[in-house]
Amino acid sequence: MASASWDHTVRIWSLGDGAQQVLEGHSQNVNGVAFTPDGRSLVSVGYDRELRIWSLVGGTPTVIMLASPLNAVAVAPDGEIVTGGADGKLRFLMSAGQQSTEVQAGRTPIVALAISSDGTSVAAAGMGGGVAVIDRKSRSVERTLVDPDPPVWSVAFLADNATLLTSGADGKIRRWNARTGDPIGSSLQATSRDPLAAYAGDHGAEVFRACVACHTLSENDAQRAGPTLAGLYGRRIASLPGYRFSDALKRMDIVWTPETVSKLFELGPNTYTPGTKMPEQRIGSAEDRKALTDFLARATSK
Ligand code: HEC
Numbered sequence: 001m002a003s004a005s006w007d008h009t010v011r012i013w014s015l016g017d018g019a020q021q022v023l024e025g026h027s028q029n030v031n032g033v034a035f036t037p038d039g040r041s042l043v044s045v046g047y048d049r050e051l052r053i054w055s056l057v058g059g060t061p062t063v064i065m066l067a068s069p070l071n072a073v074a075v076a077p078d079g080e081i082v083t084g085g086a087d088g089k090l091r092f093l094m095s096a097g098q099q100s101t102e103v104q105a106g107r108t109p110i111v112a113l114a115i116s117s118d119g120t121s122v123a124a125a126g127m128g129g130g131v132a133v134i135d136r137k138s139r140s141v142e143r144t145l146v147d148p149d150p151p152v153w154s155v156a157f158l159a160d161n162a163t164l165l166t167s168g169a170d171g172k173i174r175r176w177n178a179r180t181g182d183p184i185g186s187s188l189q190a191t192s193r194d195p196l197a198a199y200a201g202d203h204g205a206e207v208f209r210a211c212v213a214c215h216t217l218s219e220n221d222a223q224r225a226g227p228t229l230a231g232l233y234g235r236r237i238a239s240l241p242g243y244r245f246s247d248a249l250k251r252m253d254i255v256w257t258p259e260t261v262s263k264l265f266e267l268g269p270n271t272y273t274p275g276t277k278m279p280e281q282r283i284g285s286a287e288d289r290k291a292l293t294d295f296l297a298r299a300t301s302k
Contacts, residue, residue, distance in 0.1 A: 002042050004030040006277050010044045010054070023054055025061060029279075032073040032083070032113075036095065045070035045083050047279075053081075053097055064097045072113040074122070076136065084110030084124050090134065103139050105132040112154045116161040121178060123164055125152035127213065131166055133178050143181040147174065149194075151213045169213065171222050195221070204295025207288045210281065217299045226278060232256050232300045237273070248275025258293035265289055 001013045010023040010030055028047035035042055042054045047069045053062040068085030075081050079095030086109040092100045108128035115122050115136070122134040129150025132141045145164070152168040157178065164178040175184040195212055199205035214226035221228070227243040237254040238245035252273060254260055265283040269276045283289050 002033040002035065002044075004033040004044055004046075006030070008046070010042065010052075012042065012056070023061075025052060025063070026050060028069075029277075031071045034073045034075045034081075036075050037077050037079055043073050043075060043081055045073045047086075051081070051083055051093065051097070062097045064093065064099070066091055066099075071109055071111050072124075074113045074115045076115050077117065077119045080136075082113060082115065082122055082136075084113045086110075088126060090122065090124055092139070101139050103134055103141065105134060105141060106130045106144065111151060114155045114157050114164075116157040116178075117159055118161045120161065121157070123155045123157065123178065125155045125166060127151050129168075131155060131164070131176075133164070133181070145176050145178075145181050145183075169222075169224055199295070199299065202295060203288075204291035204293075205299075207283065207292040208295055208299075210283075214278075229296065229300045232261070232296060233258070246275060246277045249273060258297065261293050261296065262289045265292070 001015055003011045006029040008026050008028060008030060010033055012021045026044065026046040026048055030044050030046040032045045033042060040056055042056060044052045049066050049069055051064045051066055051070060068087040068089065070083050070085050072084040073081065081093040081095065083091050085091065088104060088106045088108055088110060090103045090105050094100060105124040106126035108126040110124045111127050112125040113122065120136055122136050123131055124134065125131045129147040129152060131145040131147060131152060133143050134140065135142050147166055147168065149168060149170040152166045154167050156165045162177060162179050164176045165173055166176065167173045177184055196205045196209065214224045216224060216228045217230060219228055219230045227240045233256055235256050237252050237256065238249035264272045266289060268280050268282045269278045270280045283292065
């Protein structure tokens with residue numbers, strides 16, 4: 001088994017005894033790994049824009065620098081490599097790493113990828129909830145399925161090459177007919193829900209849309225990649241029980257208030273809280289920061 005980690009490493013695990021081999025070289029978060037069909041190599045991609053092909057018997061990896069931070073990778077049965085970027089593009093590379101074509105799959109960052117087992121179709125899920133189904137031979141986007149509750153964090157084809165599964169922040173798995181784009185089953189209407197629906201027209205809630213993929217406003221919602229912001233103001237940094245904060249955050253001495261949250265996004269997490277695993281993002285306008293911190297005061301107080 002292989003794992004990609006935001007600690008910048010790739011690890012290969014023996015399923016027999018749990019022994020691990022650590023592959024180092026990426027300079028930023030590693031977001032995707034995939035074995036090649038011959039089982040001899042592992043491909044990894046990261047925020048550092050690098051695609052690395054590691055031989056499992058050792059030696060120096062092949063490193064290819066691409067034009068966008070990379071979020072996902074998959075390898076087709078014939079060895080072709082496909083990677084999805086933060087620019088919404090899929091990039092196709094030959095098995096040795098030579099680049100061939102690019103396809104614009106959507107407007108939002110691609111966060112998950114899958115290739116059907118017959119190698120004909122690629123599914124690429126975007127941060128905004130659109131899942132593009134691409135014909136691999138013609139490199140054309142055949143259709144885009146729209147998941148009602150973005151983001152979709154993972155996609156997979158069933159062995160019939162026609163049924164696509166998507167799953168995401170809402171904790172549901174949805175089934176789709178990838179050839180027609182139609183949902184299968186009835187879960188679709190039943191679970192569609194915008195966590196910010198109650199705040200329609202609130203400017204601060206619109207600013208918070210940039211956060212909603214990773215943070216909930218209520219302790220009752222299933223945990224996302226970041227800690228819940230319920231009860232944020234007055235809380236010491238990295239003190240929420242049950243969430244695994246980075247060690248860097250645990251050593252800091254900050255109490256969350258409208259002022260400190262505003263500072264966090266004025267300077268950016270990497271500057272205000274160096275070593276954080278929250279991705280770098282800034283809110284340039286003081287007015288937007290004020291709207292956000294006012295919104296958090298209303299939406300996160302218990
Ligand atoms: C892609 C995911 C992601 C996005 C988007 C994101 N965060 Fe975070 N955030 C995290 C993670 C992960 C942590 C924990 C960091 C750590 O432990 O190093 C975190 C930590 C925080 C903390 C510190 C919480 C605590 O209890 O100490 C605050 C405050 C915060 N985020 C606010 C926001 C706000 C406001 C936004 C939107 C403007 C936002 N985040 C966007 C992932 C994200």
